[in-house]
Amino acid sequence: MTAVTDAPAPAAPPPATQRMLRAEGLLRARELGIVIAIVVVFALTTLNNHAFAHTHSVQQLLTGASLIALLTVGETLVIITRNVDLSVGSVVGLSAYVVGDVFVHHPHTPVIVGFLLGTLIGAAVGAINGLITTVARVPSLVVTLAALYIIRGIDAVIVNGKRIDPVNVPSAFTAVGYETVLGVPWLAIIVAAVVAIAGYAMRSFRSARDLYAIGSNPEAAALAGVPAGRRVFSAFLISGALAGFAGALFLAEFATVDATGGAGYELLVVAAVVVGGVAIFGGSGTVLGAALGAVLLNTINQALVASRISSFWNQAIAGALLLAAIAFDRWLGLRVARRLKSAEGAHRDV
Amino acid sequence: MSETHTVLPDQAPTLATAGGEPSAPPPWRALLRWESGLVLVLVATLIFAGSNTENFFDQTDIFYIGLNMGEIAIMALPLTLIVMTGEIDLSVASMLGLSGTLMGYLFQHGWNIYLAMAVALAVGALGGALNGVLVTKLGLPSIAVTIGTLTLFRGIAEIILGTSSVTGFPLSLTKIGVAPIQGTQISYSVAIFIGLALICAVVLHATPLGRSIVAIGLQSEAAHFAGIRVNRIKFWLYVISGLVCALAGILFTLKNASARYDAGTGLELNVVAIVLFGGVSIFGGRGSVAGVVLSVVIVGCLQQALTQMHVDAQVQNIVLGGLLLVSVIVPNGAEAMRRIRARVRPQARPPARAALDPSPPISNGRGSA
Numbered sequence: 001m002t003a004v005t006d007a008p009a010p011a012a013p014p015p016a017t018q019r020m021l022r023a024e025g026l027l028r029a030r031e032l033g034i035v036i037a038i039v040v041v042f043a044l045t046t047l048n049n050h051a052f053a054h055t056h057s058v059q060q061l062l063t064g065a066s067l068i069a070l071l072t073v074g075e076t077l078v079i080i081t082r083n084v085d086l087s088v089g090s091v092v093g094l095s096a097y098v099v100g101d102v103f104v105h106h107p108h109t110p111v112i113v114g115f116l117l118g119t120l121i122g123a124a125v126g127a128i129n130g131l132i133t134t135v136a137r138v139p140s141l142v143v144t145l146a147a148l149y150i151i152r153g154i155d156a157v158i159v160n161g162k163r164i165d166p167v168n169v170p171s172a173f174t175a176v177g178y179e180t181v182l183g184v185p186w187l188a189i190i191v192a193a194v195v196a197i198a199g200y201a202m203r204s205f206r207s208a209r210d211l212y213a214i215g216s217n218p219e220a221a222a223l224a225g226v227p228a229g230r231r232v233f234s235a236f237l238i239s240g241a242l243a244g245f246a247g248a249l250f251l252a253e254f255a256t257v258d259a260t261g262g263a264g265y266e267l268l269v270v271a272a273v274v275v276g277g278v279a280i281f282g283g284s285g286t287v288l289g290a291a292l293g294a295v296l297l298n299t300i301n302q303a304l305v306a307s308r309i310s311s312f313w314n315q316a317i318a319g320a321l322l323l324a325a326i327a328f329d330r331w332l333g334l335r336v337a338r339r340l341k342s343a344e345g346a347h348r349d350v
Numbered sequence: 351m352s353e354t355h356t357v358l359p360d361q362a363p364t365l366a367t368a369g370g371e372p373s374a375p376p377p378w379r380a381l382l383r384w385e386s387g388l389v390l391v392l393v394a395t396l397i398f399a400g401s402n403t404e405n406f407f408d409q410t411d412i413f414y415i416g417l418n419m420g421e422i423a424i425m426a427l428p429l430t431l432i433v434m435t436g437e438i439d440l441s442v443a444s445m446l447g448l449s450g451t452l453m454g455y456l457f458q459h460g461w462n463i464y465l466a467m468a469v470a471l472a473v474g475a476l477g478g479a480l481n482g483v484l485v486t487k488l489g490l491p492s493i494a495v496t497i498g499t500l501t502l503f504r505g506i507a508e509i510i511l512g513t514s515s516v517t518g519f520p521l522s523l524t525k526i527g528v529a530p531i532q533g534t535q536i537s538y539s540v541a542i543f544i545g546l547a548l549i550c551a552v553v554l555h556a557t558p559l560g561r562s563i564v565a566i567g568l569q570s571e572a573a574h575f576a577g578i579r580v581n582r583i584k585f586w587l588y589v590i591s592g593l594v595c596a597l598a599g600i601l602f603t604l605k606n607a608s609a610r611y612d613a614g615t616g617l618e619l620n621v622v623a624i625v626l627f628g629g630v631s632i633f634g635g636r637g638s639v640a641g642v643v644l645s646v647v648i649v650g651c652l653q654q655a656l657t658q659m660h661v662d663a664q665v666q667n668i669v670l671g672g673l674l675l676v677s678v679i680v681p682n683g684a685e686a687m688r689r690i691r692a693r694v695r696p697q698a699r700p701p702a703r704a705a706l707d708p709s710p711p712i713s714n715g716r717g718s719a
Contacts, residue, residue: 084493086619132675132679135690136678136679136682137682138678138679138682139632139633139678141632142626142632142674142675142677142678143675143678145619145622145623145626145671145674146623146671146672146674146675146678147671147675148619148671149619149623149667149668149670149671149674150667150668150671150672150675151671152664152667153664153665153666153667153668153669153671154668155664156662156664156665156667157662157665157668161662259664263616264615264616267440267497267500267501270494270497271497271498271501274494274497280491280493280494281491310509310512312505312508312509312512313505313508313509314505314508315501315502315504315505315508316501316502316504316505316506316508316509317505318501318505319498319499319500319501319502319503319504319505320498320502320505322494322497322498322501322502323484323495323498323499323502326490326491326494326495326498327484327488327490330488330489330490
C-alpha cells in the first residue's frame with residue numbers, strides 16, 4: 001500500500017500502467033480474500049450446524065451487517081483522505097431518536113420524510129465536522145472525537161430519559177427493517193445499492209479520485225490543483241449524511257431507541273474498514289472492501305453463536321482477526337514494495 | 351500555473367504547524383500560552399462551580415473528584431508520553447478491564463490477592479509489549495493496532511469472567527473506594543496519580559529520554575538519524591502504558607469492590623480527550639505533563655459541579671466535547687484567520703480551498719509523504 005503512494009512519478013508510461021494494473025490486481029485480490037474468508041467461515045459453520053444456512057439465518061446475517069456496512073462507506077471516503085470520522089455512532093443515535101420522536105408526535109409522517117430527516121441531521125453534523133477540519137485545519141481525530149461527545153450529549157438532552165417504543169414507529173417504516181424482496185432483506189438491498197453507487201463513483205469520478213490523491217500525497221495533490229479542502233469537506237458531509245441515514249435505518253430495524261443508540265459503533269466501523277483493506281493513513285482501499293469487512297466481522301460473530309461457542313469469545317476473536325488483517329496488509333505491502341523496487345531498478349539499468 | 355503559485359506559499363506554514371518543523375521559540379511560547387489558558391479555564395470552572403452549587407469546596411468533594419477521576423488520570427500519563435511520540439494507545443480502558451478481571455478471577459480461585467495483583471500487572475506489561483511489538487517491529491499504524499487490542503483485551507476479559515462478577519475482596523483493600531488516605535482528603539488513586547505525574551514530568555521535561563520522546567514526535571526520521579533509538583523507546587512506552595493501565599484496573603476493581611469484564615468500557619476516549627485537552631498535540635512533539643494534570647483537574651471539577659447541579663452524565667459530554675473542540679480551535683483559529691485574511695486580500699477566493707490539513711490522524715503517515 002505504502003509502495004503505491006511512495007513510488008515516484010515514473011518517467012516512462014509503461015511501468016506506470018503496469019504498476020496501476022498490479023495495484024488494482026492487489027485490491028481485487030484483497031476483496032476476493034475477504035469473500036473467501038466469508039465463504040470459509042460460512043461453510044465451516046454450516047457443516048457444524050446446518051441451521052446456519054437456512055434462509056432465515058442468512059437473512060439475519062445480511063441484516064445484521066447492514067448498518068455497519070453502510071457506515072463503512074462514508075468512513076472509507078474520509079479515511080482515504082487521511083482523516084477519520086469518530087462521530088458516526090453518536091450521529092446514528094441522534095438521528096434514530098429524532099426521527100422516532102417525529103413519528104411519536106406526528107404518527108402520519110410519510111416514511112420517506114423519516115429517512116430524509118435522518119439523512120439531513122447527519123449531513124448537518126458532517127458539514128460541521130468538515131468545516132472545522134478544513135477551515136480551522138484541526139486534526140479530524142480531535143474534531144470528530146469532540147463531535148462524538150457533543151452529539152451524544154445533545155442526544156441525551158433530547159431523549160431526556162425517554163425511549164421510542166415499537167408501538168410509536170409506523171409499521172410502514174419498520175417494514176423496511178424486516179421485510180424482504182425475493183428473500184433478500186430491504187436493509188441489505190439499500191446498503192448494497194449505496195455500496196454499488198459509491199464504489200462506482202470512487203472508481204470513475206474525477207472528484208472521487210481526488211480523495212485518493214489527497215490521501216496518497218497531500219503536497220503532490222495540492223500542486224496538481226486538487227481542491228483538497230472542498231473534497232475533504234465533501235467526504236465528511238457524505239459520511240455524516242450516511243450516518244444519519246443509518247440512524248433512520250437503525251430505527252427501522254430495532255424500532256426502539258434510547259439515549260445509547262449506536263454507542264460504540266465508531267470503533268466497529270473503523271475496525272471493519274481496516275479489515276476491509278483500507279489503509280488507515282489514506283490513499284488506498286475500496287468501498288466494497290470495507291463493506292465486505294463489515295460482513296466478515298458480522299459473519300464471524302454469528303458463526304460463533306451458531307457453533308454454540310460461547311458468545312464471550314466474540315470480541316477476542318474479532319480483535320485477533322483485526323490484528324491479523326493489518327499485519328497481513330503490511331506484509332503484502334512490503335512484498336509489493338520490494339518487487340516494485342527491484343522492477344524499477346531493472347528498468348533503470350536498461 | 352497560477353494554481354502552483356497560489357498553493358505553494360500556502361504549504362509552508364501548514365508544514366511548520368502540523369508537521370512540527372523544529373523552530374525553537376514558537377513552540378515554547380505556544381506552550382506557555384496554552385497552560386496559562388488552562389489555568390484561566392480552571393479558575394473559571396471553580397468560580398462556576400462555587401456559584402452554582404452549595405459547598406463545592408467541601409473536603410468531601412475533593413475526595414469524590416479524586417475517586418471519580420483517579421484511574422482515568424493515571425491512564426492519561428503514559429498515554430501523554432505515547433502521544434508525544436506521535437503514536438496513540440486506544441487499548442488503555444480494555445487493559446483496565448482485563449487486569450481487573452484477571453485479578454478477580456484469580457482471587458476467586460483461591461489465589462493470594464497480592465499474587466493476583468502481580469499477575470495482573472505482568473499481563474498488563476505483556477499486553478503493552480504486544481502493542482509495542484506490533485507498532486515498532488512490524489511497523490503497523492498504532493491507531494489500527496490498538497483498536498485491535500482494544501477489542502482483543504476486552505474479549506479476553508469476557509472469556510475469563512463472562513457476565514459474572516467477582517466480589518468479596520478484602521475490606522482492607524476495598525476501603526480505597528470509600529475512604530481517603532488517613533489524615534487527608536486525597537484518594538489513594540490520586541496519590542498514585544500525583545506520584546506518577548511527578549515522575550512523568552521529570553522524565554519528559556528534564557531527562558535525555560524525555561527530550562528524545564519530544565524529538566521522535568517532532569520528526570521521527572530526524573530523531574532516528576540523530577541516534578535516538580526510536581523503536582526501542584516507543585516499545586517501552588507501550589509496555590509502561592500496559593503496566594500502568596493494569597494498575598489502574600486493580601485500583602478500579604478495588605474501588606468498586608467488584609470485578610467485571612466490562613469495567614471501564616469506553617473510557618479510552620475520555621482518556622484521549624483529557625490528554626488532548628491538556629494541550630498535547632495529536633501529531634506528537636508538543637505538550638506537557640502540567641497541561642495534562644490541569645486538564646484532569648478541570649474535567650474533574652466540572653464533572654463534579656455538573657453532577658451536583660443534577661446534570662445528566664450523558665449531557666455532561668457536551669461540556670467535555672466542547673472543551674476539546676475549543677482546545678484545538680483556539681490555537682489553530684488565530685492562524686486560520688490570518689491565513690484567510692491573507693488569502694482574501696490578493697484574490698477573492700473561498701477560504702476552504704487549500705485549507706486541508708493534510709496531516710494524518712496520527713503522525714506515522716507523515717514519514718512517507
